[in-house]
Amino acid sequence: MKVTFRGGVHPDDKKGLSRDAQLRIFDPEGDLIFPLSQHIGKPARAIVKKNDPVLVGQCIAEPDGFVSAGIYCSCSGTVKAVEKRRTLSGAMADCIVVENDHEYRPVEGLGKRLETNGLTSEEILSRIKNAGIVGLGGAGFPTHVKLAPKDPSAIRFVIANGAECEPYLTCNDQLMRQNADGIVEGLEITLRLFPNAKGVICIEKNKPEAIEAMQKAIAGKDRLEVLPLKTKYPQGGEHSLIKVVAGVDYPIANLPADVGCVVCNVGTLYAVGRAVQWNEPLFTHVLTVSGEAVKNPGNFIVRDGTSFSELLNACGGLKDNVVLKKALTGGPMMGFALSTLDVPVQKTSNGLTLFTEDGSEKAEKEMTACLRCGRCTTVCPTGLMPQMMASAVEFGEYDRYENKLHGLECVACGSCSYICPAKRPLTETFKAAKAEIMARKRAAQAGGKK
Amino acid sequence: MNNTLNLSSGPHIRDRWTTPFIMGCVLLALLPTAVVGVVVNGLHALWVILVCMLACFLTELLFDKLCHRPNTFLDGSALVTGLLLALCLSPTVPLYIPIIGGIFAILVVKCCFGGLGKNFINPALAARCFLLISFGNTMTKFPTVDGVTSATPVAELLSGKAVDVTRMFLGTTNGVIGSSVLAMLVGGLLLWAFDIIHGEICFSVLIGFTVFMGLFGGQGFDPAYLAANICGGGVVMAAFFMATDYVTSPVSRLGQLTYGLLIGILGGLLRVFGASADSFSYCVIIGNLFTPLIDTYVVPKPYAFRKREIEMRAGTRQPFRIPKPVIALTVITLLAGLALSGAYTVTKPNIDAQKEAARAEAYRIVIPEAEEFEFLTKEVEALGGGTYGTSFGKVKINEAVVGKTADGSIAGYAVSVTSSEGYEGDITLSLGVKPDGTVNGITYTELNETPGKGSLCGEPAFMDQFSGRNVDKFILLKDGGASQETEIDGVSGATWSSKASVNAVNAGLDFLSQIRGE
Numbered sequence: 026m027k028v029t030f031r032g033g034v035h036p037d038d039k040k041g042l043s044r045d046a047q048l049r050i051f052d053p054e055g056d057l058i059f060p061l062s063q064h065i066g067k068p069a070r071a072i073v074k075k076n077d078p079v080l081v082g083q084c085i086a087e088p089d090g091f092v093s094a095g096i097y098c099s100c101s102g103t104v105k106a107v108e109k110r111r112t113l114s115g116a117m118a119d120c121i122v123v124e125n126d127h128e129y130r131p132v133e134g135l136g137k138r139l140e141t142n143g144l145t146s147e148e149i150l151s152r153i154k155n156a157g158i159v160g161l162g163g164a165g166f167p168t169h170v171k172l173a174p175k176d177p178s179a180i181r182f183v184i185a186n187g188a189e190c191e192p193y194l195t196c197n198d199q200l201m202r203q204n205a206d207g208i209v210e211g212l213e214i215t216l217r218l219f220p221n222a223k224g225v226i227c228i229e230k231n232k233p234e235a236i237e238a239m240q241k242a243i244a245g246k247d248r249l250e251v252l253p254l255k256t257k258y259p260q261g262g263e264h265s266l267i268k269v270v271a272g273v274d275y276p277i278a279n280l281p282a283d284v285g286c287v288v289c290n291v292g293t294l295y296a297v298g299r300a301v302q303w304n305e306p307l308f309t310h311v312l313t314v315s316g317e318a319v320k321n322p323g324n325f326i327v328r329d330g331t332s333f334s335e336l337l338n339a340c341g342g343l344k345d346n347v348v349l350k351k352a353l354t355g356g357p358m359m360g361f362a363l364s365t366l367d368v369p370v371q372k373t374s375n376g377l378t379l380f381t382e383d384g385s386e387k388a389e390k391e392m393t394a395c396l397r398c399g400r401c402t403t404v405c406p407t408g409l410m411p412q413m414m415a416s417a418v419e420f421g422e423y424d425r426y427e428n429k430l431h432g433l434e435c436v437a438c439g440s441c442s443y444i445c446p447a448k449r450p451l452t453e454t455f456k457a458a459k460a461e462i463m464a465r466k467r468a469a470q471a472g473g474k475k
Numbered sequence: 476m477n478n479t480l481n482l483s484s485g486p487h488i489r490d491r492w493t494t495p496f497i498m499g500c501v502l503l504a505l506l507p508t509a510v511v512g513v514v515v516n517g518l519h520a521l522w523v524i525l526v527c528m529l530a531c532f533l534t535e536l537l538f539d540k541l542c543h544r545p546n547t548f549l550d551g552s553a554l555v556t557g558l559l560l561a562l563c564l565s566p567t568v569p570l571y572i573p574i575i576g577g578i579f580a581i582l583v584v585k586c587c588f589g590g591l592g593k594n595f596i597n598p599a600l601a602a603r604c605f606l607l608i609s610f611g612n613t614m615t616k617f618p619t620v621d622g623v624t625s626a627t628p629v630a631e632l633l634s635g636k637a638v639d640v641t642r643m644f645l646g647t648t649n650g651v652i653g654s655s656v657l658a659m660l661v662g663g664l665l666l667w668a669f670d671i672i673h674g675e676i677c678f679s680v681l682i683g684f685t686v687f688m689g690l691f692g693g694q695g696f697d698p699a700y701l702a703a704n705i706c707g708g709g710v711v712m713a714a715f716f717m718a719t720d721y722v723t724s725p726v727s728r729l730g731q732l733t734y735g736l737l738i739g740i741l742g743g744l745l746r747v748f749g750a751s752a753d754s755f756s757y758c759v760i761i762g763n764l765f766t767p768l769i770d771t772y773v774v775p776k777p778y779a780f781r782k783r784e785i786e787m788r789a790g791t792r793q794p795f796r797i798p799k800p801v802i803a804l805t806v807i808t809l810l811a812g813l814a815l816s817g818a819y820t821v822t823k824p825n826i827d828a829q830k831e832a833a834r835a836e837a838y839r840i841v842i843p844e845a846e847e848f849e850f851l852t853k854e855v856e857a858l859g860g861g862t863y864g865t866s867f868g869k870v871k872i873n874e875a876v877v878g879k880t881a882d883g884s885i886a887g888y889a890v891s892v893t894s895s896e897g898y899e900g901d902i903t904l905s906l907g908v909k910p911d912g913t914v915n916g917i918t919y920t921e922l923n924e925t926p927g928k929g930s931l932c933g934e935p936a937f938m939d940q941f942s943g944r945n946v947d948k949f950i951l952l953k954d955g956g957a958s959q960e961t962e963i964d965g966v967s968g969a970t971w972s973s974k975a976s977v978n979a980v981n982a983g984l985d986f987l988s989q990i991r992g993e
Binding site: 031034036115192268272273274275276277283284349350351352353357358359360361362363364365366380383384385386387388391393394395396397398399402407408409410412413429430431434437439440442443444445446447448450452453456 | 479480481482483484485486487488489490492493494496497547550590591592593673721722724726727728731770774775776777778779780781784787788
């Protein structure tokens with residue numbers, strides 16, 4: 026097995042800010058807000074209405090269709106409203122608002138150990154589906170769909186993604202250090218779905234404690250392996266991990282399953298273990314609050330629906346005499362900028378990173394014309410030519426962009442923008458170009474139908 | 476909503492490197508070259524450099540201001556252009572040259588095409604070529620250390636003269652300000668090590684050039700010859716600082732290799748068959764012009780679309796095997812090479828014996844009284860094997876012998892001389908003289924001249940003219956009518972062959988007169 030992929034960048038990982046902060050459970054003060062769309066696929070359908078009493082772990086919204094996921098309440102209390110609220114995308118979206126009674130009364134059977142011996146694949150998948158589990162790495166693809174490829178016997182590797190290559194984020198590091206056995210439990214249950222697969226736990230080498238903890242946890246289990254990886258962004262990307270573990274690159278049109286792999290975040294696997302073995306749906310997950318603006322960066326087990334501003338307060342607030350310039354959900358490479366902190370944490374939120382300096386604003390000031398230095402081409406993990414792609418977009422050559430340069434293969438990891446000495450907004454350009462090409466295709470199709 | 480935070484698309488952090496930083500690195504890398512240039516060539520070189528950089532900087536500044544364009548003069552690229560241009564100028568140019576050059580480079584080549592990143596050829600090189608064409612005399616006047624102008628080493632190299640490679644390497648010869656190969660290598664290799672310039676370009680330029688010179692330069696892979704060619708004519712400057720200019724070189728690795736090889740091979744071509752000492756500047760510019768073409772067509776596929784990856788995914792990937800024809804060809808070539816060298820080794824003594832017999836036979840003809848011959852190996856070796864003398868054209872003394880009679884007294888001397896100036900190539904003849912210097916006779920051992928014309932030199936009518944005469948030097952009368960002892964009638968219609976023969980005889984006489992004098 027190779028220990029890294031081609032390309033990539035080495036941003037300062039800044040994990041020292043929070044890497045040794047133990048996970049702690051955070052109980053919010055205010056209302057909890059649950060957006061109905063926290064995953065890829067159709068939004069969930071609310072099954073509670075105003076003034077309904079709810080309990081911890083109670084299903085408050087059902088999956089609407091196969092590619093969808095249910096939503097589970099993370100506190101006990103009363104439904105205050107089902108209405109449009111601002112979510113972390115900045116837009117108003119349908120949400121269930123629950124008033125917290127701070128008692129955290131669980132639904133019946135929550136956390137009770139279930140028999141798992143002799144479960145069929147369908148039973149395991151239905152338990153995962155009924156726990157509302159989605160990929161916690163960021164994309165939020167419903168896990169029961171991901172774990173049900175056409176031919177489970179063709180899967181060679183189940184990859185537990187503990188790379189955590191985003192700078193600042195340390196919550197998965199802490200999860201692996203503190204709950205290694207829980208992750209292994211989830212991974213073993215997942216492996217039952219794939220008779221010919223091997224479980225590979227991938228961790229970047231900048232997390233030696235996590236590597237040690239996971240190695241201890243898999244001792245004596247011959248289907249499992251811990252693979253320390255070179256510290257390099259985007260090592261934790263699906264394509265990068267599969268290149269490392271299975272040794273193949275694959276087009277973006279293919280799924281990992283097409284090359285015999287399934288990739289799950291370690292947090293997702295932990296949730297699978299909790300759901301299948303302990304009857305606990307997904308309503309908490311780990312999250313890092315970090316960044317230069319934060320007084321005491323920390324790692325939390327956070328309840329879905331908690332407001333980000335409360336999490337900041339839990340960290341002692343902002344440092345004295347600093348102005349918050351930028352807030353991100355997730356890390357600085359692929360995270361999304363927030364316009365306000367008064368939005369709820371979703372299932373896929375794995376970080377809150379707060380900066381006193383806006384890197385994008387600074388970059389805009391330093392921007393020059395493209396030098397054609399070619400740095401972007403050397404760091405692209407997909408082997409694309411970002412410089413040529415950007416100039417194709419500039420001249421409106423979408424045909425060359427798509428067919429000659431394979432521009433739609435871009436995974437938007439941000440490495441090219443990061444490395445560009447001229448500070449060109451490359452990744453942004455490619456996201457826009459992708460949207461433009463898709464729109465043109467849809468328009469052409471619609472035109473064809475007439 | 477005055478507390479709304481900034482929104483932007485990821486990534487939200489950026490690498491520390493900026494455009495001015497890269498330009499600063501290039502300036503630093505050029506610093507050693509500039510320092511050596513100033514130390515070797517004196518203070519005027521410093522003025523040339525400063526004036527040139529200032530001219531470039533001010534041109535860009537003025538253009539930005541007058542045309543209301545965003546201020547780009549602070550990015551440092553104008554300074555790099557200015558320094559590069561200055562390093563390509565003679566240290567004695569009057570200061571209006573760097574000013575005109577700087578303005579041309581920035582205004583015409585760079586700003587008029589859209590500024591940084593848009594120029595289609597390297598501004599510094601374009602300005603240099605512009606100056607070369609416009610101010611030819613001033614531009615190519617290079618001082619030596621004692622103030623006398625003379626040709627640069629590469630010009631001497633082109634005319635087949637020997638050059639001092641060590642001095643070229645150190646940059647202490649006459650030439651442009653930036654002619655220290657050592658300093659350029661230090662800067663260039665540092666840039667490469669810090670990943671600022673692409674090794675694909677600089678090394679492919681050097682390799683392309685070296686291999687071409689080795690194959691077609693006419694002197695094989697002679698290290699001294701290749702080193703002299705690489706150290707001269709701005710090859711190193713072009714490879715590390717000119718061809719690697721980001722803006723005018725391809726972006727993909729394969730494109731960069733193509734581009735570098737193109738420049739290197741073109742450079743070799745013009746060095747071998749061209750007459751200009753500045754050919755490398757033109758080569759880089761031609762390479763620049765090919766860049767858009769290369770960038771349009773040489774586009775590597777993403778990893779997932781490469782043949783190897785597709786085969787690996789499909790499971791049809793075969794472990795790499797050397798194709799059979801390659802193995803077969805290698806084996807055949809090796810066997811043929813072995814057979815040839817074997818045959819040569821076996822027959823070499825024979826060939827040598829035959830050649831020796833032919834020569835011995837020739838000596839016997841020109842010194843008929845001699846019973847045995849003693850080779851004057853030491854005296855011939857003392858000549859060093861090069862062209863003999865200065866007034867005989869391209870002649871070479873091959874061998875000389877002393878002929879002795881049976882009782883040991885000297886019967887005469889003989890010498891084998893080759894002139895390379897025959898009409899059809901080499902003419903080799905043996906000349907024999909008596910101990911007092913009277914010519915016994917000549918005979919040809921190699922005469923491949925035109926039948927019926929040059930070949931008539933081998934007839935007694937021509938050859939016998941030399942016999943029995945005792946002169947220091949023969950004079951050829953190509954139109955006939957010889958009356959003096961020193962005069963020889965040329966073969967009519969074969970001036971070259973006659974002249975080469977007489978030159979060879981004169982060279983032999985000259986050489987033998989020294990031997991006899993000892």
